[in-house]
Amino acid sequence: MTYLRLMKYPGSKTVMLPELIRIIEESRCKTVVDVFGGSGLISLNLERVAIVYNDLDPGLYNLFLQIHNQPVKLKRLIKQWVDNLYHPGGKSILQNRSRNEVVRREFIAPERQGNSLDIGKGLDPLSYAAETLLRFNTTFGGLGATYSTEREKSPARNIEKVLGTFDQIASKVRNWRIENLDFRELMTKHDSEDVLFYLDPPYPGKEWYNFNFRAHDFHVLKALIDQVRGHYLLNIDDKIPAMTRIFGNPTFTRRYPNRNGIQETRSMEERRKAYYLNFSYNIGSRHPEASE
Ligand SMILES: C[S@@+](CC[C@H](N)C(=O)[O-])C[C@H]1O[C@@H](n2cnc3c(N)ncnc32)[C@H](O)[C@@H]1O
Structure with a gap:
């Protein structure tokens, strides 16, 4: 199952x-x-x-709220971010290993570490939701420095899997009541x-x-x-x-x-x-x- x-x-x-x-x-x-x-x-x-x-956690609350309210826009934004990472300047990074390295570099960058609540402060709700989802799928625990390790073997694959099931997830979340x-x-x-x-x-x-x-x-x-x-x-x-x-x-x-x-x-x-x-x-x- x-x-x-x-x-x-x-x-x-x-x-x-x-x-x-x-x-x-x-x-x-x-x-x-x-x-x-x-x-x-x-x-x-x-x-x-x-x-x-x-x-x-306001980051998780915001994530589910944006999936509930604006699933199409959120999915588009995530795809856009991921595409920009994989195809910098239009150049394709085809190998899975290279994709993982790029994703790691992006999400384990010093400015993304530390308190994930602070990360959300400067962002609009949709970007904060995309950031939360990508961070949790690329660094263990989503809390930046604490858990972002090389042990996280396939962050690029995790993101692709989420995008593959995003519509199914959104159709369930649409019926939820979401509280914080x-x-x-x-x-x-x-x-x-x-x-x-x-x-x-x-x-x-x-x-x-x-x-x-x-x-x-x-x-x-x-x-x-x-x-x-x-x-x-x-x-x-x-x-x-x-x-x-x-x-x-x-x-x-x-x-x-x-x-x-x-x-x-x-x-x-x-x-x-x-x-x-x-x-x-x-x-x-x-x-x-x-x-x-
Ligand atoms: C063990 S985790 C839950 C994992 C969840 N069952 C799952 O499958 O992903 C505990 C959660 O409680 C949340 N939490 C901590 N203190 C809380 C509080 N006072 N009220 C509500 N939620 C809280 C944390 O943010 C964390 O996400």
Whole structure:
């Protein structure tokens, strides 16, 4: 099964996706609120539900908003930028290796590193969206210096893939409601019985995003899920004592082969994920790559 994917993103849930889709379908909820939406991977691959995509990061919010509002113009702009990179002065750079080098030089240039929130400040919304999309697809994590490494093998191919599926992505995003709120405000605003909150918060102790979580945020999240009227599905890494102290024992756990390229976790052979749900799910059925 091929899934829609807009960008590479640290902590996105590719390997868990089949089971996440199944759990969400079993909830029979009419609306899914993707509270920590990130790359939008979950929202992009759900069918027959209304989607509320949210992320506190203004760059991601702007990207999805521009895909929603001006998909044709955005795609044209991205193609234009990429063409200018590949054909400087009308000269074609045909080899894939050369294309990768050109893309790397462009997106790992010193002026593009540092705080990605600053990068957006001087740009109009459409250019900021194109910049965000290209940066995430060419430098791991999209945060410039932190993750832009030679390990990112085929940035040119990533961009081409996104352009190839852009129309499909845009036709899904067209139906979304897109928010840019802190999870506290968002969950209070959208709480109702036929809503499912998908909760994939930032990792404890990691600084992978422009907005990260402290212990206090996890406590607030726990207090919120204890009182919501809606359904929730929360994922966090398993066997982190501080998390178990806050959230208690998970409903169930899974182990996945580690395909994560991020330095800090690369050496681990598997990833253990905890699932917390407030509705019933037949945990017997699962993705073949996962084990209990
Ligand atoms: C683990 S990532 C989500 C990955 C996402 N599920 C995906 O598949 O791409 C966590 C996200 O939470 C966002 N975030 C951090 N603090 C937040 C807050 N207080 N409210 C809402 N979103 C927040 C970050 O910007 C980041 O994109």
